[in-house]
Amino acid sequence: MKRILSYLLAIALLLPGFINYKGLKDGSIDVTNRQSNFQAQNDGGIEIVARRPYIKRGEIGVLAIKVAPGSNCRIIASYKINGRDYSSVRNLVAGKDGNLLCTWKVDEKTDTGTYNIDITCGASSVVTTYSVQ
Template identity: 90%
Template sequence: MKRILSYLLAITLLLPGFINYKALKSGSIDVANRQINLQAQTDGGIEIVARRPYIRRGEIGVLAIRVAPGSNCRIIASYKINGRDYSSVRNLVAGKDGNLLCTWKVDEKTDTGTYNIEITCGASRLVTTYSVQ
């Protein structure tokens, strides 16, 4: 039941990002995100199942990945507040099915822009992005 609720939460939080994605389809940020997603999908160790590419200040960011079951993963999200660089580090362990869900709240003071998310699980490494609007 908990797993179903977490997936429903992820879908609920990803839906506005998907709508924004469709609205900003022709933008240069979108082209860069698609290129990064293509690179992300070719990495054999880490697969991005879902992510919220566009997040407004104060909203929840979502990243769902699939890795080897029981993998120890480190997720580092970068961001800026008033022009100063910060990063948030999460150490998470994948479940028996290899799924891992990471959520975070974007601060109201976060600068708008595109930021990196670095995912490391064992020997596999993947970098993707999210945009704060």
């Protein structure tokens, strides 16, 4: 049930950006070039399907990735509150189709800036970023 709710939440958050060209143009939703990432997926890599690179305090962050089916993934998001470094760790398992959805809420007290998200699935690893405004 938790997985279904998170998928529905992601669809609700991402769908308006896909329909609304302005959302894609201003960078509120970043859809990566799936053609170039498809090769990495075939080599056992991690493909970032969609993400919200700019998130306002109090909003929900979304990261959708594609990996090998059933992969155990560790997602570490870093952030700062009052200048002190923190990180949040999520251990997730990809579905039978290899899709994985990670959502998180950015705290109202989070400092503005750009932060890393480290994604590790098996032997593959990738780093992406998100910005808090």
